[in-house]
Amino acid sequence: MIIRIEKPSDSEAITEVTKAAFEDHSFSQQTEHFIIRDLRTAGALTISLVAEVDGRIIGHLAFSPVTISDGTTNWHALGPVSVLPDYQGRRIGTAMINHGLALLKSMEGEGCVIVGLPTYFRRFGFKNHPLLLHEEVPQEVFSAKSFVRRMPFGKVEFHQAFKQLSLIEKDAITDVIIDYAIAGIKLDLANPAVESLISKKILTQMPDGKFVMRPSALAEYDSYFAKVSQFVVAEMSRVHKNPLLAAVSH
Numbered sequence: 239m240i241i242r243i244e245k246p247s248d249s250e251a252i253t254e255v256t257k258a259a260f261e262d263h264s265f266s267q268q269t270e271h272f273i274i275r276d277l278r279t280a281g282a283l284t285i286s287l288v289a290e291v292d293g294r295i296i297g298h299l300a301f302s303p304v305t306i307s308d309g310t311t312n313w314h315a316l317g318p319v320s321v322l323p324d325y326q327g328r329r330i331g332t333a334m335i336n337h338g339l340a341l342l343k344s345m346e347g348e349g350c351v352i353v354g355l356p357t358y359f360r361r362f363g364f365k366n367h368p369l370l371l372h373e374e375v376p377q378e379v380f381s382a383k384s385f386v387r388r389m390p391f392g393k394v395e396f397h398q399a400f401k402q403l404s405l406i407e408k409d410a411i412t413d414v415i416i417d418y419a420i421a422g423i424k425l426d427l428a429n430p431a432v433e434s435l436i437s438k439k440i441l442t443q444m445p446d447g448k449f450v451m452r453p454s455a456l457a458e459y460d461s462y463f464a465k466v467s468q469f470v471v472a473e474m475s476r477v478h479k480n481p482l483l484a485a486v487s488h
C-alpha cells in the first residue's frame with residue numbers, strides 16, 4: 239500500500255471511496271463527498287491523502303483549515319476519513335491518519351480537531367477539551383490534539399464546505415417551492431426536514447404567520463441550489479401569475 243497526496247485524476251475515485259465508506263452510517267447524511275468536492279473547489283484542502291493498493295484508491299483523508307474564536311491560527315480539521323468497507327480493519331485508516339498528522343505538523347500546523355468517535359481517535363492523541371467547543375455537534379464527539387504547548391479555547395468553526403444540506407432537506411425545499419407555487423399547500427411543520435430548514439433560517443416565519451423561503455440563507459449552504467430555486471420560483475411566478483408565490487420570496 240502507498241499513501242500519497244491526491245492528484246487531479248483521483249477526484250472521482252475519492253468520491254466513490256467516500257460514498258461507500260459512509261453509505262450505511264446512520265450518523266452520516268451522506269454528504270461527505272460533497273464536502274470534499276467543495277473544499278477542493280474552494281482551495282481549502284490543506285492536505286488530501288489517498289491510500290492506494292495495486293493502483294486502486296481504497297482510502298482517503300482530508301484536512302481543512304478551521305477558525306477559532308480566541309484568534310488562534312494554523313489549526314485544522316481532520317476528516318472526512320474513509321476506507322472502502324472491504325479494506326476496513328487493516329490499519330489503513332491508522333496509517334493515513336498518522337501520515338496526515340505528521341505532514342500537517344511539518345507544514346507548521348499547530349493543531350487539529352476532529353468530529354468523530356472518541357474511542358477511535360483517542361489512539362492518535364485526540365482528547366475532549368471542555369473549553370474548546372463546536373456548537374453544532376455534541377461535545378463528547380468533538381476532540382482536539384495540539385502540536386504545540388498551548389491549547390486554544392473558544393468556538394471552533396469548520397470551513398463553509400461542511401455546511402451541506404442533506405438530500406432530504408433539498409427534497410423538502412423542492413416540495414416547498416412546488417407546493418406553494420402550484421397548490422398553495424401549507425408547510426408540514428411536523429416534517430423534521432422542514433424543522434431543520436427553519437432552524438437554518440432558510441425558511442422563516444413572517445409576522446402574518448406565513449413561512450417564506452430565503453434564497454440568501456439557502457445560498458450560504460448551497461449557492462447553486464439557491465440560484466436554481468430562485469430561478470424556478472421566478473419562472474413559475476411569470477408563467478402562472480399565482481399570487482401564492484408571494485409566499486416564496488427573498
Ligand SMILES: CC(C)(COP(=O)(O)OP(=O)(O)OC[C@H]1O[C@@H](n2cnc3c(N)ncnc32)[C@H](O)[C@@H]1OP(=O)(O)O)[C@@H](O)C(=O)NCCC(=O)NCCS
Pocket residue numbers: 259260263317318319320321322325326327328329330331332333353354355357358
Ligand atoms: C473509521 C475508518 C476510517 C477507520 O479505518 P480502518 O482502516 O478501518 O481502521 P484501522 O484498521 O486503522 O483501525 C482499526 C482499529 O480501529 C477500530 N475502529 C475502526 N473503526 C472504528 C469506529 N468507527 N469506532 C471505533 N473503533 C473503530 C477497530 O476496531 C480497530 O481497533 P483495534 O486497533 O483496537 O483492533 C473506517 O472504518 C471507515 O472508513 N469508516 C467509515 C467512515 C467513518 O466513520 N469515518 C470516520 C468519521 S470522519
